[in-house]
Amino acid sequence: MVPSSPLPASPAPRPAFARWMGTTNQITRTFLAAGAIPDLINVAGGLPDPDVYPTERMAEIARRAVAEHPDEVLGYGPVEGLPALRDALARRLGSPALPLTRDNVLVTTSGMQALDLVGKVLLDEGGLIAGQHPTYLGALDAWRPRSPTFRNLVLDAPGFDAHRALTGAQFAYAVPNFSNPTGRLVGLETRRALVAAAHDTGTWLVEDDPYGTLLYDGAPLPRLIELSAQAAPGAPYAGPVVSMGTLSKEIAPGLRVGWIVAAPAMIQALTLAKQGSDLCTSGVTQRIALAAIETGLIEAIRPAVVALYRARRDALCAALEAHLSAWFTWEVPVGGMFVWATAKDPGLDTDALLPHALKAGICYAPSSVFDASGANRRGMRINFTLNRPERLDEGMRRLGLAVAALRGAA
Amino acid sequence: MVPSSPLPASPAPRPAFARWMGTTNQITRTFLAAGAIPDLINVAGGLPDPDVYPTERMAEIARRAVAEHPDEVLGYGPVEGLPALRDALARRLGSPALPLTRDNVLVTTSGMQALDLVGKVLLDEGGLIAGQHPTYLGALDAWRPRSPTFRNLVLDAPGFDAHRALTGAQFAYAVPNFSNPTGRLVGLETRRALVAAAHDTGTWLVEDDPYGTLLYDGAPLPRLIELSAQAAPGAPYAGPVVSMGTLSKEIAPGLRVGWIVAAPAMIQALTLAKQGSDLCTSGVTQRIALAAIETGLIEAIRPAVVALYRARRDALCAALEAHLSAWFTWEVPVGGMFVWATAKDPGLDTDALLPHALKAGICYAPSSVFDASGANRRGMRINFTLNRPERLDEGMRRLGLAVAALRGAA
Numbered sequence: 001m002v003p004s005s006p007l008p009a010s011p012a013p014r015p016a017f018a019r020w021m022g023t024t025n026q027i028t029r030t031f032l033a034a035g036a037i038p039d040l041i042n043v044a045g046g047l048p049d050p051d052v053y054p055t056e057r058m059a060e061i062a063r064r065a066v067a068e069h070p071d072e073v074l075g076y077g078p079v080e081g082l083p084a085l086r087d088a089l090a091r092r093l094g095s096p097a098l099p100l101t102r103d104n105v106l107v108t109t110s111g112m113q114a115l116d117l118v119g120k121v122l123l124d125e126g127g128l129i130a131g132q133h134p135t136y137l138g139a140l141d142a143w144r145p146r147s148p149t150f151r152n153l154v155l156d157a158p159g160f161d162a163h164r165a166l167t168g169a170q171f172a173y174a175v176p177n178f179s180n181p182t183g184r185l186v187g188l189e190t191r192r193a194l195v196a197a198a199h200d201t202g203t204w205l206v207e208d209d210p211y212g213t214l215l216y217d218g219a220p221l222p223r224l225i226e227l228s229a230q231a232a233p234g235a236p237y238a239g240p241v242v243s244m245g246t247l248s249k250e251i252a253p254g255l256r257v258g259w260i261v262a263a264p265a266m267i268q269a270l271t272l273a274k275q276g277s278d279l280c281t282s283g284v285t286q287r288i289a290l291a292a293i294e295t296g297l298i299e300a301i302r303p304a305v306v307a308l309y310r311a312r313r314d315a316l317c318a319a320l321e322a323h324l325s326a327w328f329t330w331e332v333p334v335g336g337m338f339v340w341a342t343a344k345d346p347g348l349d350t351d352a353l354l355p356h357a358l359k360a361g362i363c364y365a366p367s368s369v370f371d372a373s374g375a376n377r378r379g380m381r382i383n384f385t386l387n388r389p390e391r392l393d394e395g396m397r398r399l400g401l402a403v404a405a406l407r408g409a410a
Numbered sequence: 411m412v413p414s415s416p417l418p419a420s421p422a423p424r425p426a427f428a429r430w431m432g433t434t435n436q437i438t439r440t441f442l443a444a445g446a447i448p449d450l451i452n453v454a455g456g457l458p459d460p461d462v463y464p465t466e467r468m469a470e471i472a473r474r475a476v477a478e479h480p481d482e483v484l485g486y487g488p489v490e491g492l493p494a495l496r497d498a499l500a501r502r503l504g505s506p507a508l509p510l511t512r513d514n515v516l517v518t519t520s521g522m523q524a525l526d527l528v529g530k531v532l533l534d535e536g537g538l539i540a541g542q543h544p545t546y547l548g549a550l551d552a553w554r555p556r557s558p559t560f561r562n563l564v565l566d567a568p569g570f571d572a573h574r575a576l577t578g579a580q581f582a583y584a585v586p587n588f589s590n591p592t593g594r595l596v597g598l599e600t601r602r603a604l605v606a607a608a609h610d611t612g613t614w615l616v617e618d619d620p621y622g623t624l625l626y627d628g629a630p631l632p633r634l635i636e637l638s639a640q641a642a643p644g645a646p647y648a649g650p651v652v653s654m655g656t657l658s659k660e661i662a663p664g665l666r667v668g669w670i671v672a673a674p675a676m677i678q679a680l681t682l683a684k685q686g687s688d689l690c691t692s693g694v695t696q697r698i699a700l701a702a703i704e705t706g707l708i709e710a711i712r713p714a715v716v717a718l719y720r721a722r723r724d725a726l727c728a729a730l731e732a733h734l735s736a737w738f739t740w741e742v743p744v745g746g747m748f749v750w751a752t753a754k755d756p757g758l759d760t761d762a763l764l765p766h767a768l769k770a771g772i773c774y775a776p777s778s779v780f781d782a783s784g785a786n787r788r789g790m791r792i793n794f795t796l797n798r799p800e801r802l803d804e805g806m807r808r809l810g811l812a813v814a815a816l817r818g819a820a
Contacts, residue, residue, distance in 0.1 A: 007640060012610060012611055012612035013612050014613070015532070015579075015580050015613065015614065017531055017532065017679050018532060018533055021679060045486070050480070053480055053481075053484040055476065055477065056477070058476050059476035059477035059480075062473055063473035065472065066465065066468050074465070074468065074663070074665075075664050076664070077664065110688045112687065112688050116688070121428060121431065122427065124428050138686070143686075145683065169425075199417045199422070203425060204424060240424060253484070254482075255694060256519070256689075256691070273431075273555065276526065276554060276555065277523065277552070278519045278523045279520060282664055282692060282695050285695060
């Protein structure tokens with residue numbers, strides 16, 4: 001036994017952190033640190049307007065959740081999630097053509113955890129992901145600990161070959177509804193092609209759908225899992241689509257309640273991964289989520305939320321037109337939370353623009369963070385849900401000043 | 411573009427799950443499935459008695475958390491956790507000799523997530539863990555996706571050499587207070603030796619302390635991080651101990667609120683891993699946790715909880731004496747939730763005993779699940795916090811019948 005000798009005040013060098021920790025990009029830290037800048041207009045995040053939270057009703061729901069279900073809410077729950085919530089999600093996300101039971105549903109601690117679990121179940125070190133490009137930053141973050149390789153898929157591009165795109169990948173990843181970051185709606189023919197390729201090649205097809213209910217124009221398109229179910233309509237779902245969602249954009253991100261819907265064998269594998277990740281999702285937040293669904297609260301607030309965000313999308317596009325049309329192009333998204341702007345001049349580097357933007361009091365998410373290689377430097381993601389129209393206009397005015405400053409500095 | 415041809419009803423074979431998924435043991439599934447057996451007495455889990463939950467006060471705390479802090483509770487929060495909760499934890503876990511600030515604290519979504527994050531930050535594929543043996547099942551689960559190798563440390567064993575034990579490992583892992591699964595208190599000299607070895611070798615020393623406040627006899631021993639702080643008393647903590655805890659055993663597992671206390675550089679690395687794991691812990695549960703700490707609720711309920719569990723520990727040990735002393739030995743634990751029983755006959759296999767036990771209506775956790783290699787088949791972990799004394803007695807009576815049945819079958 002070692003005696004209790006004095007400890008060395010300057011300890012020995014410690015073992016290195018895991019290798020993947022060295023692969024994160026600096027620009028992410030820059031924009032995460034931006035919160036401290038006074039009067040900053042932040043269009044970098046994917047944040048709801050806090051005014052849409054139904055605070056009073058949620059407070060009462062929270063009280064009742066604990067008072068009426070104390071054992072379920074305060075104790076350990078099943079790894080898969082509370083049976084009543086799994087049943088409610090199966091009803092909500094299923095249809096006669098896509099009959100779902102609780103065996104098709106895993107409750108996750110947020111959509112981010114759903115991505116982490118998919119990585120754990122499907123990726124060996126260095127495994128290949130065929131991912132829609134540009135790709136949601138959070139998905140890249142979730143999978144980085146497994147050091148994957150990426151095949152970039154530009155969906156809806158001329159000549160896109162879904163079969164070739166999926167062949168040999170551990171899984172494919174897409175955000176078909178108002179893709180993060182581009183806000184683009186993946187077209188019906190591309191959806192069909194992706195699903196056919198998944199059935200044909202066997203490759204798992206991960207559909208991430210946090211924004212589907214934030215639809216501002218036109219009718220919704222079928223989800224990938226709905227298209228996949230057409231292979232055997234009405235049969236228990238056993239296909240290759242792994243469909244994930246969250247209540248973060250519909251009611252409140254602070255609940256951290258999401259889900260995965262998939263074939264039962266995949267749900268069982270994901271459950272094993274969840275067991276070692278956080279054992280189970282909080283019963284408190286699961287019961288609140290269930291009440292928000294069952295009382296109709298989510299549907300009750302949706303029309304006002306959609307109207308508010310539609311007006312803000314229009315305000316942002318008008319502000320872009322007024323202040324930035326000389327330098328950027330963009331498409332008007334039919335849903336979601338973001339406009340994707342691309343520089344007309346391929347030499348305009350949105351990483352280089354960011355310090356000027358921060359100095360001018362505006363923070364956006366540069367395109368490099370949505371690219372596993374960091375090479376895409378010509379675009380930016382602009383959020384329109386958090387800020388009021390006059391702030392969006394002021395933000396785009398500031399961004400115009402930042403572009404002028406960058407050009408002057410060059 | 412692929413035309414919308416009919417989907418093949420029998421899709422191609424899908425890519426294999428990640429390799430680690432094949433390494434889980436069957437016995438875990440057996441005891442997880444035991445919940446469905448009628449009148450089963452379950453001493454397998456580490457569950458609190460639901461009667462100790464302060465339901466009414468928690469319900470009111472939940473209501474106020476949402477009503478009074480809606481933006482913080484319902485929106486996205488900082489990855490590191492709410493500043494007010496980090497400050498409260500720093501005050502609660504620090505001391506004049508171990509001054510902590512929020513920069514030393516990461517809020518985690520349960521103690522299990524803390525283990526997952528440590529694995530992500532410190533383990534490359536196949537990395538070496540020097541772990542207290544036998545080891546908490548959940549820690550093995552959390553690290554399995556990174557396919558680590560294990561060096562088993564039998565703490566307090568004669569001739570235990572902490573320096574040699576830690577050398578070359580990515581990190582060491584110990585549950586010094588009432589170890590899971592053995593219930594053993596790691597002695598002061600061994601604690602000092604582990605800490606000295608960590609300072610000397612640089613190896614990170616992960617201290618997992620979910621049970622520290624469930625102390626039934628005697629005075630508490632200093633935590634490893636407190637001993638480590640003695641290298642530079644009163645200085646901001648920058649040492650090699652990574653100390654984790656949870657509110658699951660103190661107030662309610664359903665909150666899923668835990669923490670990691672460590673050097674700021676380690677907290678920053680863990681924060682990066684948490685960002686890709688669930689982005690942030692629920693504001694709802696964090697605010698409830700903070701109120702449970704700040705209102706003194708946790709301290710208020712502790713004496714009754716400790717008295718209840720002390721009586722149950724004594725009841726379990728009396729039942730073991732009455733029904734199983736011919737076949738097993740055990741130590742009376744001074745804290746925690748478990749008694750660890752070891753078969754006198756090395757040929758008595760507790761994996762083989764389990765089906766007989768389930769048939770008799772009792773479920774325990776066999777020693778094999780607490781061993782990365784699964785080789786330890788001579789022990790069992792018995793929980794005493796969930797069941798009333800008469801059920802503990804009946805459970806041990808049934809276990810005696812099961813042993814007789816196993817012996818008869820042999």
